[in-house]
Amino acid sequence: MAGPVIKEKLLFVSSWFCPFAQRTWLALNEKRVDYEYYEMSLKDPTTNQWYQLGEKPKWFLDLNPLGKVPVLAYKEGDETHCVYESLICNEFLEEYSPKEQPLLPDHPVAKAKSRIIIDSFSSKFVPLFYRILLRQDKESQKEAAEGMLAELRQLEQKIDPEGPFFQGKQMTLVDCALLPWFLRMSILQHYRNFAIPEDCPHLVRWTQDMEQLPAVKETQKAPEGGSSYDEQLLFHYQRYADASAKSTSARDFK
Structure with missing residues (x-):
């Protein structure tokens, strides 16, 4: 092809x-x-x-x-x-495209802090997301969920409480790196009854605010027609929930 x-x-x-x-x-x-x-x-x-x-x-x-x-x-x-x-x-x-809407702060220390958040999220939070879905025994799911709760509470301490973005008034690469998994928390809710806890209100607010942005809405379109984007997401992630997925993520994070 x-x-x-x-x-x-x-x-x-x-x-x-x-x-x-x-x-x-x-x-x-x-x-x-x-x-x-x-x-x-x-x-x-x-x-x-x-x-x-x-x-x-x-x-x-x-x-x-x-x-x-x-x-x-x-x-x-x-x-x-x-x-x-x-x-x-x-x-x-x-x-x-350096002149178009920079997504990293100017100050080198602020840049480094952004990258630290992204690196920690990618190495800890992302694997836990997939483990909650992929693991079939309740004890392993519970262990992954407890790890996820700890990560969420740490992120709640790092997010700018006033927003609207993770680090304040401007969207950064931190928002780009973290948001896709927060937009998929409904998948964990559906298949594993897991949700962002009530003691993380700023993360909930941030996710809701981000969902309203045109830059985000443009990425939430399913090309296959028929059912809605959210319904098609649930359908695709069923393969993870029943451990039949063969993707690289399923292999690496199981």
Whole structure:
């Protein structure tokens, strides 16, 4: 199957329900970068079966040998440039389009603090999210949920209480990196009866405020038609809840 044509205009290869890809989608929208969206289906069009690890189309593996979204690609003369891994993509966008709505503070210490929050979230919170879903025995689910509660309460202490963004008046890469999983807390509520606790009101307020932003709403569109975005998200994450998912995340975080 032929893939998209790489041009001078930035190409964003994504999968609509992937939170990692949504990180970069948010940054692209907030920075108002001119880009072309390409939906990477996770199903083989010839069989309508989910791709297994390592079975992605050759054109996609040529762009990213890891076989994961997001991918940013563009032509510069005769050379094709490809960037992947969500947090690296977002840092790249800061350099690629530095004048358009900066998403990192100017001060080096403030930048470092932003990156510390992102790194901690990615290494602790994200794995716990998937473990709550993927693990089938109640004791393991409970252990992961307790870890998640501890992480949520730490984030509640770090968030700017006045907002509207995580670090105050301006959207940053912290919002882009964290928000996709907070937008999916309804999945944990549905499948595992887990919700943000009442003693984290600022996280709840932040999530609700962020959902109203055009840059966020633009990323909440399911391409398949029929049922709503939220309903389709629940459908796709059922594979995680019953441990049948074969994605990289399912493999890495189980």
